[in-house]
Amino acid sequence: MPLSTARSNVRVVTLKIDGRDLSAREDETLLEVCREHRIPVPSLCYLEGLSVWAGCRLCMVELVNQNRLVASCATRAAEGMEVQTDSERLRRYRRTLIELLFAERNHVCAVCVSNGHCELQTLAQRLGIDHIRFAYRQAHEVLDSSHELFRLDHNRCILCTRCVRVCDEIEGAHVWDVMGRGSQCRIISDLAIPWGQSETCTNCGKCVQVCPTGALIKQGTSAGEMVKDRHFLPILARRRAR
Amino acid sequence: MHLEDLEALAARYHAEETHEQEIRVCVAASCQSSGSLPVLEALQSACAGQGNGRCKVKGVGCMGLCSAGPLVAVAKRHAPLNESVLYRAVTPQDAAEILASSGGAPVERLRCPTDQPFFQRQVRIVLERSGLIDPESLPEAIAHGGYSALIQAITEMTPAEVIREVTASGLRGRGGAGYPTGLKWSTVAKMPGAQKYVICNADEGDPGAFMDRAVLESDPHRVLEGMAIAAYAIGASKGYVYVRAEYPLAVARLETAIRAARRAGFLGARVADTPFGFDIELRLGAGAFVCGEETALMASIEGLRGQPRPRPPYPAESGLWGCPTLINNVETFANIASIVRRGSDWFASIGTQGSKGTKVFALAGRIKNTGLIEVPMGISLRTIIEEIGGGIPDGKGFKAVQTGGPSGGCIPADYLDTPVDYDSLKSLGTIMGSGGMIVMDETACMVDVARFFMEFCMSESCGKCVPCRTGTWQMHALLDRIARGEGTPEDLALLEELCEVVQSMSLCGLGQTAPNPVLSTLRYFRHEYEAKLQNQPLRKPQTQRGTG
Amino acid sequence: MTEPKITLATAWLDGCSGCHMSFLDLDERLIALADRIELVYSPLVDAKTLPETVDLGILEGAISSEEDLEKARLFRARCRLLVSLGDCAVTGNVPAMRNAFRVEAVLDRAYRENVTCNPQIPSLGVPALRCPVKPIHHEVSVDVFVPGCPPSADTIWYVLSELIAGRMPEPARVTRFGA
Numbered sequence: 026m027p028l029s030t031a032r033s034n035v036r037v038v039t040l041k042i043d044g045r046d047l048s049a050r051e052d053e054t055l056l057e058v059c060r061e062h063r064i065p066v067p068s069l070c071y072l073e074g075l076s077v078w079a080g081c082r083l084c085m086v087e088l089v090n091q092n093r094l095v096a097s098c099a100t101r102a103a104e105g106m107e108v109q110t111d112s113e114r115l116r117r118y119r120r121t122l123i124e125l126l127f128a129e130r131n132h133v134c135a136v137c138v139s140n141g142h143c144e145l146q147t148l149a150q151r152l153g154i155d156h157i158r159f160a161y162r163q164a165h166e167v168l169d170s171s172h173e174l175f176r177l178d179h180n181r182c183i184l185c186t187r188c189v190r191v192c193d194e195i196e197g198a199h200v201w202d203v204m205g206r207g208s209q210c211r212i213i214s215d216l217a218i219p220w221g222q223s224e225t226c227t228n229c230g231k232c233v234q235v236c237p238t239g240a241l242i243k244q245g246t247s248a249g250e251m252v253k254d255r256h257f258l259p260i261l262a263r264r265r266a267r
Numbered sequence: 268m269h270l271e272d273l274e275a276l277a278a279r280y281h282a283e284e285t286h287e288q289e290i291r292v293c294v295a296a297s298c299q300s301s302g303s304l305p306v307l308e309a310l311q312s313a314c315a316g317q318g319n320g321r322c323k324v325k326g327v328g329c330m331g332l333c334s335a336g337p338l339v340a341v342a343k344r345h346a347p348l349n350e351s352v353l354y355r356a357v358t359p360q361d362a363a364e365i366l367a368s369s370g371g372a373p374v375e376r377l378r379c380p381t382d383q384p385f386f387q388r389q390v391r392i393v394l395e396r397s398g399l400i401d402p403e404s405l406p407e408a409i410a411h412g413g414y415s416a417l418i419q420a421i422t423e424m425t426p427a428e429v430i431r432e433v434t435a436s437g438l439r440g441r442g443g444a445g446y447p448t449g450l451k452w453s454t455v456a457k458m459p460g461a462q463k464y465v466i467c468n469a470d471e472g473d474p475g476a477f478m479d480r481a482v483l484e485s486d487p488h489r490v491l492e493g494m495a496i497a498a499y500a501i502g503a504s505k506g507y508v509y510v511r512a513e514y515p516l517a518v519a520r521l522e523t524a525i526r527a528a529r530r531a532g533f534l535g536a537r538v539a540d541t542p543f544g545f546d547i548e549l550r551l552g553a554g555a556f557v558c559g560e561e562t563a564l565m566a567s568i569e570g571l572r573g574q575p576r577p578r579p580p581y582p583a584e585s586g587l588w589g590c591p592t593l594i595n596n597v598e599t600f601a602n603i604a605s606i607v608r609r610g611s612d613w614f615a616s617i618g619t620q621g622s623k624g625t626k627v628f629a630l631a632g633r634i635k636n637t638g639l640i641e642v643p644m645g646i647s648l649r650t651i652i653e654e655i656g657g658g659i660p661d662g663k664g665f666k667a668v669q670t671g672g673p674s675g676g677c678i679p680a681d682y683l684d685t686p687v688d689y690d691s692l693k694s695l696g697t698i699m700g701s702g703g704m705i706v707m708d709e710t711a712c713m714v715d716v717a718r719f720f721m722e723f724c725m726s727e728s729c730g731k732c733v734p735c736r737t738g739t740w741q742m743h744a745l746l747d748r749i750a751r752g753e754g755t756p757e758d759l760a761l762l763e764e765l766c767e768v769v770q771s772m773s774l775c776g777l778g779q780t781a782p783n784p785v786l787s788t789l790r791y792f793r794h795e796y797e798a799k800l801q802n803q804p805l806r807k808p809q810t811q812r813g814t815g
Numbered sequence: 816m817t818e819p820k821i822t823l824a825t826a827w828l829d830g831c832s833g834c835h836m837s838f839l840d841l842d843e844r845l846i847a848l849a850d851r852i853e854l855v856y857s858p859l860v861d862a863k864t865l866p867e868t869v870d871l872g873i874l875e876g877a878i879s880s881e882e883d884l885e886k887a888r889l890f891r892a893r894c895r896l897l898v899s900l901g902d903c904a905v906t907g908n909v910p911a912m913r914n915a916f917r918v919e920a921v922l923d924r925a926y927r928e929n930v931t932c933n934p935q936i937p938s939l940g941v942p943a944l945r946c947p948v949k950p951i952h953h954e955v956s957v958d959v960f961v962p963g964c965p966p967s968a969d970t971i972w973y974v975l976s977e978l979i980a981g982r983m984p985e986p987a988r989v990t991r992f993g994a
Contacts, residue, residue: 134993135964165915210730
């Protein structure tokens with residue numbers, strides 16, 4: 026469940042974010058406060074309405090007086106807190122994390138159906154990333170096209186688990202989960218069967234909509250699938266000619 | 268049940284024992300793997316053949332010197348290990364000879380002297396009954412003081428008094444981080460909530476570490492007793508031992524011990540006929556190192572995927588199924604009964620200012636005496652390695668010792684006189700850890716060492732957070748390049764940068780400490796890394812002309 | 816007295832030449848550029864040898880063959896400033912997608928399976944393929960990275976203008992992977 030659940034007896038605290046004095050409910054997370062005040066903090070796994078995952082680590086911020094980094098999505102506002110959301114150190118760390126993600130799987134933006142609509146791609150640009158210093162992992166993942174409406178391309182997956190959470194928490198179907206360890210982790214449908222054979226999937230498409238990259242997509246959106254179907258024409262033409 | 272009842276019970280067990288001499292055969296995993304079970308059988312049948320009841324053959328827990336196994340000790344009934352005649356590398360063929368010699372002249376060709384520093388320099392609290400009693404016998408545990416601290420705590424002390432005693436003892440968590448145990452207990456005790464849990468973390472997974480396994484295999488009741496005392500102190504009614512399935516012997520002995528303790532009334536709805544109720548269940552880990560991390564461990568107990576979550580909330584506030592939960596390591600619980608029984612002053616008199624009591628270490632690697640030792644805090648590394656461990660074999664020189672496993676670091680020869688305590692080790696860039704001590708001789712390549720531990724972290728990362736999942740992979744790839752002599756100065760710089768990012772940005776302790784072996788080997792052995800680099804940077808000097 | 820012109824060399828490694836086409840899309844800005852830059856070596860001009868020293872080198876395409884690698888090294892050695900132009904040069908991009916397969920399988924596919932007339936794998940006079948395909952900076956150091964598939968003429972104009980003005984451009988302000 027989301028960390029913030031509105032309660033009536035909740036207190037309001039004041040804190041400082043990037044030098045600005047702000048007030049917040051004590052059950053709000055730092056990231057929620059930042060979003061509310063349009064302070065840009067990057068994140069890939071966080072999505073309003075879903076439970077907190079704290080896996081992408083991009084929303085880490087500095088607690089000034091404690092000289093400590095915390096995930097702003099998983100840290101509640103507290104009285105007197107002093108937070109720095111943007112520093113040279115944080116920018117450097119965030120760039121490294123994004124580079125690590127690009128090196129982990131095969132994000133070939135130029136031929137990705139989500140080119141131009143991808144949060145990873147956008148974030149890379151926003152953080153000034155123009156190349157990846159790390160070796161590409163060269164692990165080539167499979168593509169699951171077995172579902173009639175949707176498609177899963179593990180090559181583009183960043184394991185943010187938004188799909189897992191939206192399916193479980195919002196749709197209530199829990200089709201998705203994660204198997205494996207480390208970089209071998211993979212999103213699976215049901216007990217690692219092809220998506221098209223899943224008995225729990227309701228075809229709602231919520232997972233596709235929350236996916237930040239081109240990992241979960243609609244069928245028929247790639248250029249090669251833009252096949253024209255004109256078989257209606259001779260049939261209709263013939264009938265009208267009668 | 269009162270303390271007197273328990274003492275009467277212990278006296279009865281003593282009275283039932285009529286034998287004068289005991290032949291103790293180690294049946295812990297290390298000696299079993301070198302063939303102690305056939306030795307036990309051979310001795311038992313030889314003893315039965317003799318049939319005079321003067322001598323008793325029994326299986327016991329770990330006696331420590333695993334490299335000399337199978338170990339057999341011949342002693343007067345209840346005599347401690349260093350008053351026994353110890354035999355090393357015993358085979359079934361030696362049974363008759365050993366039996367015949369019991370009480371008389373020892374079999375010199377098999378003898379393993381117990382007056383050597385390995386035995387003399389140890390102080391045994393956690394392991395006080397290890398190697399002395401049959402780990403599968405509750406009466407033997409009781410006869411040697413087992414459960415007397417539990418009875419004492421629940422019949423003569425308030426929970427607050429127990430916590431005060433543990434706090435005053437100065438005991439710190441033996442799982443690695445060294446958090447003050449008393450503080451942890453009092454935090455959980457103060458949390459509101461009708462349901463609380465006690466968890467024993469027995470998911471020991473550091474390469475080369477086997478302290479917890481030995482404790483569980485040698486004296487499981489000691490751990491159950493510690494857990495029950497903790498439960499009484501914090502107000503918990505249910506406990507779990509999370510033990511890895513790769514420890515089948517420890518699991519079997521724990522199961523036996525829990526059943527026996529339940530039958531005897533030390534666990535259950537009314538512990539020792541008091542209103543205090545506490546029961547323990549086993550949960551087997553499926554082989555993930557990360558499940559030693561407390562939040563991942565709790566997720567695993569709940570039947571979820573074993574991966575960590577952010578803290579706070581800490582388990583003390585919201586642990587197992589959202590209830591206040593106390594998690595301590597095996598060795599921490601194994602200290603509790605002694606503290607309650609002998610008092611916090613006694614415990615606090617052992618060790619150093621900031622680190623009280625003893626620590627069990629598993630000595631492994633390039634050292635003569637590999638095995639299990641328990642030493643007072645503050646002892647120097649030199650004493651452990653050169654005296655207790657017997658130094659480096661084959662005339663080689665000492666190079667470094669790794670403590671804290673994949674979360675720790677190495678200590679080079681210059682710092683061998685450092686006292687072993689939480690704070691001194693931390694200042695050297697390593698940690699006490701759970702007790703693994705891997706000794707390396709002069710032939711060890713420190714880049715290889717760092718690569719080994721990084722490979723371990725990479726394959727044990729749960730994959731939840733980006734820095735640990737992909738950072739360990741990249742660090743391993745960089746270490747591999749450097750180790751193979753293909754690395755460049757840029758690679759080394761990138762490696763150091765990754766160390767910083769993974770350390771600062773990872774979600775749990777596994778990732779946060781994964782760079783430690785690299786940072787530590789870089790701190791003391793940077794020249795070994797640099798010697799392996801291709802000293803040609805990628806960018807050629809701009810004045811240099813190309814050849815093509 | 817006019818300023819000496821900046822010498823520019825470009826090469827086309829494993830790419831589609833789209834980045835060079837995008838360069839030509841500078842259109843009338845090419846004329847302005849010609850005042851400041853002298854193109855000394857490029858697929859767009861006739862010169863066959865790379866001069867010993869060049870001010871600015873631009874590489875399009877990934878490193879896929881021994882020839883690509885040799886050229887990249889040569890550019891690095893002779894160019895004061897080296898630019899990776901386009902996603903193939905910067906990330907490996909489409910050429911690197913063959914990394915999922917063995918080289919033999921790739922060659923079979925191209926020269927045997929899909930060929931009806933005299934199928935054979937060319938071996939004479941062609942550079943050997945390398946595995947894996949890599950971006951340029953994984954073999955030689957690169958000073959400026961201009962992602963995009965291809966980077967737009969405006970992007971190229973921005974990068975060149977900044978370099979001519981003696982400033983280091985920040986290409987991420989105007990372009991991104993896949994742009």
